[in-house]
Amino acid sequence: MIVALAGGVGGARLAVGLAAVLPPQRLTVVVNTGDDFEHLGLSICPDLDTVMYTLAGLNNPALGWGRADETWSFMETLQALGGETWFRLGDRDLAVHVLRTAALARGERLSDITRTLTQRFGIAHAVVPMSDDRVRTVVLTNEGELAFQDYFVRRRCAPAVSGFRFEGAEDAEMPQALRAIVDGDVEAVVVCPSNPFVSIAPMLAVPAIREWLERRTFPVVAVSPIVGGDAVKGPAAKMMRELGVDASASGVARHYGSLVDAWVIDERDASEARAIAALGKRVRVTDTLMTDTAKSAALAEAVLEVAGEASRG
């Protein structure tokens, strides 16, 4: 079993590639829920939905969130009625939020709800939230503490970050479905090119996930989310600069340290390979920009090759 740790767009695109080259019984995608939040009374899971819509081929590649075939009547009416419109909810997207909110209110587990939704979207591979328990990323900024979506969407990542808290993470457990997988035969863990601070770190803050990775007998392979000194999408590079971390592939490798055994970096960062190798890591240089499914699949093949090499030592 390959276990991929995924956040939003970058994670979703590599998940598509892995799903294209691995059969359902060989892939589990674990998704960040630290950016989940409650809005207008609805329980919204942005990363889960991005992964779900992307795997289903329904995602909006231009926006990087939501569905391509979306309509906006709800939002137009909400605006006319003076409701909050800073977080945009499409009419089709709403069906997922309403169904999930109602199911959570009935006491169903997020992992069970996610399995039902992904099956109905025709997704054959397993998508599992990092926890069924509530974890909420809080961004420490020069304007004070901000709930993640306040920082990310309402404030468009403008405040300078100084750190992060993952509320609830220390008491959060793995979902049962994930526990069964990590107790089985894991070939490798893939850290997707997602934001290290707000997509991957919340997962590592769940004690059972962190401890499972720390005592691993399989390799962890990561794809650098930094290409040519910047994030492909999102505020990762801006955050690194604000935190005084070198916004480069080798900077990310130093940030993850012993949690990652092998790196896949972009050909634009070939000059970084030596610095990463000097950390004792295996390095593969390739084209990591997943602009279509074929490129996602090619990157997934490269990641799996590196994982295989790392396993054999």
Add this chain to the structure above:
Amino acid sequence: MIVALAGGVGGARLAVGLAAVLPPQRLTVVVNTGDDFEHLGLSICPDLDTVMYTLAGLNNPALGWGRADETWSFMETLQALGGETWFRLGDRDLAVHVLRTAALARGERLSDITRTLTQRFGIAHAVVPMSDDRVRTVVLTNEGELAFQDYFVRRRCAPAVSGFRFEGAEDAEMPQALRAIVDGDVEAVVVCPSNPFVSIAPMLAVPAIREWLERRTFPVVAVSPIVGGDAVKGPAAKMMRELGVDASASGVARHYGSLVDAWVIDERDASEARAIAALGKRVRVTDTLMTDTAKSAALAEAVLEVAGEASRG
């Protein structure tokens, strides 16, 4: 002040007529909330919404519920995901349900939420729910007890009714906004041509409303919801037959008894006038079919004339 008691379509259409001929400070529309329910985690108030959309000119006259300019992406997606689709929720309509549900969850009163919504829809006249407390109509049928929307929408009024319960009504109070009005100078109460059993009866089951009407010093004028032996819309006549009540204008007059002082009946039922007069009631015969706003306004004028005559004895 004229106080109109309204259910769904018939009530909404007479409310439009009254609003056309009365200034805002002379009309309050009190709306049934017995058919409110919780669905997919949303608090839905069908009669309040029908009155609100109709007063705002946004209603769908063909359907008799919802908005004319509606889109259905949410419902299509809900169906694709296996959600419940027996109660249809349009994308624009959803904005009202989501805003109201969130406001109720914050502890706001339904009457305050309704005032905010009607103002934002540009409605100048007051629309007040019969109570801020939860009242739920239960229909006693040959298939057992059914929640109102289960009977009305899911079962399309097919089961034969034997009675009704209005859960919570005995402990429900008037909203403060309505209390202030009924304690003031009321010229007349208008019972709209709404279903006597499931639109008007839930309001009369609220003790403060029933007692206010019983000790009244103003006339109560009703418009018959039965025209030519049938309801203009909805199951009123079917219910009357199932309950062994004569499905006629005079049958309705006998049903309301001393709660109504004067009747406005349709010209198709002119032959009923004598039977109603024999009950000691004032009767006006006119065209009561409100097929457009002008006809709603003409009926409202007739109702107000009858109220004036009844006031003068």
